[in-house]
Amino acid sequence: MTSYRQPGLVLTDRRFSVPLDHADPGGEQIEIFAREAVACGRSGADLPWLLYLEGGPGFGARRFVGAGGQSWLGRAVQEFRVLLLDQRGTGNSTPANRQTLPLRGTPREQAAYLAHFRADSIVKDCEVIRKRLTGGARWTVLGQSFGGFCATHYLSTAPAGLHTVLITGGLPSLDAGADEVYRAAYPRITRKVEAHYARYPQDVERARRIAAHLLERPAALPGGGLLTAESFQSLGILLGSGEGTHQLHLLLEDAFVPTVDGPALSDAFLENVQAVLSYAGHPLYAVLHEAIYAQGRGPTGWAAERIRAEFPRFDAAKTLAGDEPLLFTGETVHPWHFETDPALRPLRETAAILAERADWPALYDAEQLAANEVPVAAAVYHDDMYVDTEHALRTARTIRGLRTWVTDEFEHDGVRAGGPRVLDRLLALARDEI
Template identity: 50%
Template sequence: MDTSRYRLDGHDVLEHRLAVPLDHADPGGETIQLFAREIVRDGNAGKPYLVWFQGGPGGRGDRPAQLTGWVHRALRDYRVVLLDQRGTGNSSPADALTVTARGDAAAQAAYLAHFRANAIVADAELLRAELTGGEPWAALGQSYGGFVITAYLSAAPQGLREALITAGLPGLSTPAEQVYRLTYAKTARRNAQYFARYPDDQRRLREVAQHLAGTEELLPSGERLSPRRLRQVGIQLGADRGFDALHYLLEEPFVTVNGTRRLTRAFLADAGAILSYAGRELYAVLHETIYAQRQATHWAAQRVRSEFATLAEDADPAWPATPYYLTGEHIYPWQLREDPALAPLADAADLLAAKEDFPALYDARALAHNEVPVAAAIYVDDMFVPFELSMETARSIRGLRPWITNDYQHDGIRTDGEHILDRLIALARR
């Protein structure tokens, strides 16, 4: 392992680079680079390690400019390891440039199939052996990071001294279709709450959608903003401050130029920042695979969507009898062809959606016999990770101590991280 270091506000920062197998079933085969940034507060060199599993999939580890929030709290008790999960950040990034270099769509899909939670756990175990000399470490996971920790508790619980999860307890064997039925229902509920707070925004949204149906408007990425792409700004509904962000986006979307009504450049720039997956390609391509266990997803979000009239793709914004709602954390096959950042990977994504033999990620028997202290924050109104599935899994992990609250949306760790982590640590150690 190669390590470099520097100083940051009374802390040592160590940057680790480690070669790991692309396929852990073939340890002598191709390798990729794993990157992790370790932060150690002065005087805490003897503290245990805590590894952070970022949300996603496809999200890189945090790059804190200031050591605040959950990181500040964690550094009281731990040496903090910010891991770039494979394919993200400095860990052999998997994006449209690097993945298409592997060959045709089949070669790309075969490569990307190695980037799921089971491989991330195996990577973490190799890194732990290098850093701790074999001693177990603590783990903190947000959203998809909690999925990774659940896989960790299933496959390598001996590597964990305690596990802390926020907004990230997955269904252990729930098919993708059922996950999306639950998330669509919660998305519709969040829409109703949003438009109840900002009633005029329903009218503005309909006006923008009708305008886009007849007028070409381009996002900064170069893609045409279609009505169905517009509705994907609803991913903001799942954030603590998402209602306000969407209201500010829609408050003045139009400008009249030489008698012609157009969308403002500011609106298109702000919408584009939400909609474009440039630099986040792995998230879109792998999103449904996180629910694939011994069966294909076949683009479940697209198939299930038609069951919800207010979210249906063919909903008419000019028809006032049915509310016109925004979608949430849902990825669609057409989206990969409309977004220029994703288009090179669209065929590979189709192959992943049809892949029948993804292995199971969670071991119900191992979880039922768990001995690792586990604490999990479960948010009642979470739009991305359904409360029902989280509670079922909480009951399935022996000794798990849940903190059930509706004080936060999915990104609570970002808005009140110091308090949330402090409570989880106390709960795990009670």
């Protein structure tokens, strides 16, 4: 263990060995990294633990610098010892990416390995760590987005380890498969794009011009990727965050520069696009994204791509043949991502095998959730672009005792944009203080 200080915090880096396959505890082990955070002056105090589960899949826990500002962490360390977990395969935990996965062998062997990287394995990791770290005491879990999916699985399978559960933008459907998730998502994405154009009407022509240019001449990105009209549409993922509409507008406003060969997409524009679209830092987000919705109902089969065909307004070529505004897409992963992104290209066969996997186990136990005794509070963001509100509220009605805070004050990133207030509200709800 290594301990050090940042403003207002004492941080301790911890590493844990856990089974790759929890059904074989004596088999291959992988490493899980977690960073403990406690307020200065309280490092020796007997404090309850709060485990933070990041969104994703595929993202390590957020890296904070100190306890100041508007982070939820500053509020949390007022009463908790916080554990920021890098879920398996992410951050400083045993990595899973284009560089390391070939060590597993063939794409089929890589896919078999990655089948152990869903919420069920993550929660089992948490239980191993909890027992080693707390001496068996229950802890509070804060789950953001996919972290909330993990927390819901936790409530389904290991509620005895939980003192309280707080969920922000992460109540999953208990029974919808990937097809249903994306069939609900595309109309939601459409509303977000229309709201963006209502705020920034000048972006209608800008987006059409960029997409038309890319249909004729796909552009090389600085990191070796390829920007096509379809991958350009993926910039709509920004629209799910509070400042995303403004970020997208600023990105589009100066895309072109004059050159001796005519207008071209600027180096600055392409650099900024790459920063948004690259999966280099979180490849599991793409590789396992649809698997998080697999509910024992057969393969996901590139659901986002298949269901998109039901919404022809998202077809860039057809849109540009007429005079409609170009629709951006959102949190959707497509086969062409594994051709245009150099961080994903070596994993395209592995991803295809996972897309055809048919034996994913179900993730949630509705009967157990209906009998829940753990205090649970969830922030549900009205018309959240990433998690369907109706799906979330249906799940909320299933989980016994869960209290919801439905708000349109925040987008999906509310715990980051208004962390102390969001955490205060959820703790008060879970404790029946309001």
